Amino acid sequence: MSGYRVTVLGGGAWGTALGLTAARAGHDVRLWARDPEMVEALRRGENPRYLPGIALEPALEATTDLAGALDGTDCVLIVTPAQVLRSVLTAAKPHLPAGAPLVLCAKGIERETGTLLSQIADEIVPNHLVAALSGPSFASDVSRGLPTAVVIAAREEELAAGLAQRFSTSSFRCYSTDDLIGVEIGGALKNVFAIAAGAVTGAGLGASAQAATVTRGFAELRRIGEAFGARPETLMGLSGFGDLMLTCSSPQSRNFAYGLALGRGEPLEGRPLAEGVATAAIAARITRERGIRAPIITTVSEILAGSITVQEAVTALMTRPLRHEAE
Ligand SMILES: NC(=O)C1=CN([C@@H]2O[C@H](COP(=O)(O)OP(=O)(O)OC[C@H]3O[C@@H](n4cnc5c(N)ncnc54)[C@H](OP(=O)(O)O)[C@@H]3O)[C@@H](O)[C@H]2O)C=CC1
Ligand SMILES: O=C(CO)COP(=O)(O)O
Structure with missing residues (x-):
């Protein structure tokens, strides 16, 4: 070999x-x-x-x-x-x-x-x-x-x-x-969820909010994956669940670190590559156009566009009318 x-x-x-x-x-x-x-x-x-x-x-x-x-x-x-x-x-x-x-x-x-x-x-x-x-x-x-x-x-x-x-x-x-599509979608979108998890953590909202963000992010990833024809087991594997676990919890992740800086209100210029920044807006547009519910991706793209603050975003996410849904 x-x-x-x-x-x-x-x-x-x-x-x-x-x-x-x-x-x-x-x-x-x-x-x-x-x-x-x-x-x-x-x-x-x-x-x-x-x-x-x-x-x-x-x-x-x-x-x-x-x-x-x-x-x-x-x-x-x-x-x-x-x-x-x-x-x-x-x-x-x-x-x-x-x-x-x-x-x-x-x-x-x-x-x-x-x-x-x-x-x-x-x-x-x-x-x-x-x-x-x-x-x-x-x-x-x-x-x-x-x-x-x-x-x-x-x-x-x-x-x-x-x-x-x-x-x-x-x-x-x-x-x-x-499952090429499943692996690609998992890798691309986990970066956006890592920014969200970092922002929640950086804003001082606590470990429980961080875990909620990651878990609901995973639910979102599975909805999007399903719409693209990805297999659920792929998203439960290394490129989905596995990479979410890593990048949504460690400041070693540049995406999580970017989110931390956002949440803390620190300057963002000159930071290392965080691929989720480029992916968030287009992922939000795709999900909107295809009618896929993706509140976390949408929120991250709004924060990055400057149309909403992290604090406003969290309040909006937590107080929006709850759609009763199975987890
Ligand atoms: N770092 C990690 O732990 C992991 C990263 N990835 C993924 O790998 C990809 C690359 O990330 P990573 O290596 O970490 O990024 P880095 O920021 O460390 O490096 C990017 C590299 O790409 C080069 N580059 C940028 N633009 C161009 C261009 N137009 N033409 C040629 N070369 C270019 C840069 O060159 P120059 O220095 O000259 O600008 C640099 O060598 C990303 O999609 C990331 O998500 C995946 C898994 C792990
Ligand atoms: O993809 C990665 C680890 O699997 C690297 O994550 P970051 O790009 O967020 O540093």
């Missing part, structure tokens, strides 16, 4: 962690990043911008040459933020070897179009097989080799299972599924 040629696109926290994991699994890894300084740092075995203080072992073969990084590759992990997938994939397209599957590792929905990331890949490179890697996994944990479990999804069960086998190590366990 080793000796696979793997290209990682993106030299951020997650691209670095996944590149390391693939190298530890015995694969021949090339990582492409756009910034020459980052490439130099990665070759030295560090990523001071995104994984400060973590020694990268082994050091990664990194390059700014996109064509060179993709030349002869067997598999491409795309680990740039969701909102730039379209441009990164368009740039990569002329250099992609036929038959190399694409593994989408970002978590989000395209802000302008509401398109899922696998659908963007289908549009731009319709002849390539597409998979998604998701689940509860902080880059800093993974790069340190701490135990982590993720799920790899593809419409073709064999592809997902094969990739899961190739990328698993003794500390990085990959499960597989053919």
Whole structure:
């Protein structure tokens, strides 16, 4: 299973962690990043911008040459933020070897179009097989080799299972599924719920309110998932429930930390990437247009748009007329 040629696109926290994991699994890894300084740092075995203080072992073969990084590759992990997938994939397209599957590792929905990331890949490179890697996994944990479990999804069960086998190590366990949409929706929306949980916590509303937010967020995720044809068991797995547990409770999550700052009324400029910020408004629009009840996503998008404060949002959520519903 080793000796696979793997290209990682993106030299951020997650691209670095996944590149390391693939190298530890015995694969021949090339990582492409756009910034020459980052490439130099990665070759030295560090990523001071995104994984400060973590020694990268082994050091990664990194390059700014996109064509060179993709030349002869067997598999491409795309680990740039969701909102730039379209441009990164368009740039990569002329250099992609036929038959190399694409593994989408970002978590989000395209802000302008509401398109899922696998659908963007289908549009731009319709002849390539597409998979998604998701689940509860902080880059800093993974790069340190701490135990982590993720799920790899593809419409073709064999592809997902094969990739899961190739990328698993003794500390990085990959499960597989053919429910691509379920895995993508879970990964994209948990970021919005993590902002909500952080905001509730940051506003000092207590651990009970935080647990209520996460649980009702999960109910919302399942409603949305059902409307998109996701399987309920997928959303109860690593990419849904699992990632909600992680990101809705730990300040290590950039989305939860963003929510904490919102709740505390702290400045938001210059914060690290929080994918839920870009996903919230489009997710709110999609649910509204499709008639799916999504009060938490809608509220987060209103807070981010500045049309309602966290305090007003909480009051509105708690006092809105209750629809008697089974949990
Ligand atoms: N960090 C984590 O623990 C995890 C992250 N993810 C997901 O992975 C995705 C990436 O996150 P992460 O790596 O943490 O993000 P980071 O902010 O750490 O890094 C983003 C990387 O993408 C690069 N980048 C940004 N825009 C472009 C562009 N237009 N063209 C080329 N490169 C670009 C940045 O380059 P530059 O430095 O030059 O700007 C940087 O290398 C997100 O969707 C996130 O949700 C998933 C699981 C875990
Ligand atoms: O997706 C993640 C963990 O599974 C990382 O979460 P954040 O992007 O919120 O840091």
